[in-house]
Amino acid sequence: MLLRALIVLLLVLNLGVAAWWWQRDPAPAATRAAVAPGVAPLRLLGEAQPRTAVKPALAQAAAAAVPAAADTTASVAAN
Incomplete structure (x- = not known):
């Protein structure tokens, strides 16, 4: 009897x-x-959109940053 009552309860829920x-109510339309x-x-x-002009500039900036980082590390190690 308890099982039947639980099934009826689940059906009603x-x-x-x-x-x-x-x-x-339906969801409102998406607005910007x-x-x-x-x-x-x-x-x-x-x-x-892919930016091909930025990639060489980033590569140059990364190459320029690597020696600067190595110089900073060397000066800290010397102190």
């Missing part, structure tokens, strides 16, 4: 949740956030 979902003039909006990585 499932029907209640189904009715609640059916009666709810307002962005201040002159500020680029945020974009997902997949949406971004």
Whole structure:
């Protein structure tokens, strides 16, 4: 008898949740956030256009940063 009562209770709860979902308001349409003039909006990585001109500049900056880091380490070790 207890098992039958639990099954009926679960059935009533499932029907209640189904009715609640059916009666709810639809989700509002997605809107874009307002962005201040002159500020680029945020974009997902997949949406971004590939920048080929930036890659050589980053490689040059990384190459220039490596000797500077080695000089700093050497000066700290000397002290």
